[in-house]
Amino acid sequence: MRAWIGRDKAEMKMLSSGDLVVLFGAERPALLDRASWLAATEERLRCRSYKFGSVYLRRHGKFAVFIAPVDLDVTIDREQILTKGLLTSIWKRTAVKRRWRLIECCFAGQTGYAGLPGAIRSMQLWR
Numbered sequence: 001m002r003a004w005i006g007r008d009k010a011e012m013k014m015l016s017s018g019d020l021v022v023l024f025g026a027e028r029p030a031l032l033d034r035a036s037w038l039a040a041t042e043e044r045l046r047c048r049s050y051k052f053g054s055v056y057l058r059r060h061g062k063f064a065v066f067i068a069p070v071d072l073d074v075t076i077d078r079e080q081i082l083t084k085g086l087l088t089s090i091w092k093r094t095a096v097k098r099r100w101r102l103i104e105c106c107f108a109g110q111t112g113y114a115g116l117p118g119a120i121r122s123m124q125l126w127r
Contacts, residue, residue: 085109
């Protein structure tokens, strides 16, 4: 989250696995792959702040699950899309350097932004 706020692409790249998927859960969910996520967070998809509530963290061997309610300020093209939600992320520890890498991330929350699915799809580089 700090790397996203700081728009630190190198840190975000280091922390994310090559097959990362970021899901925005809403009435019509939409997702971004790693390349799309990294490109979108440079300019269009911004996080200005976040605050976690009670954190649940559980390790399963080389995997870990992180779940927490979160207050955040996320915008797409300066239009606010998320303020409160639940963040669920799955992390995997690499075999060689033993670093934790994000493999799945899901933001689920209340959003009044009806254009969310279309806005997320417009950031998908594979289309």
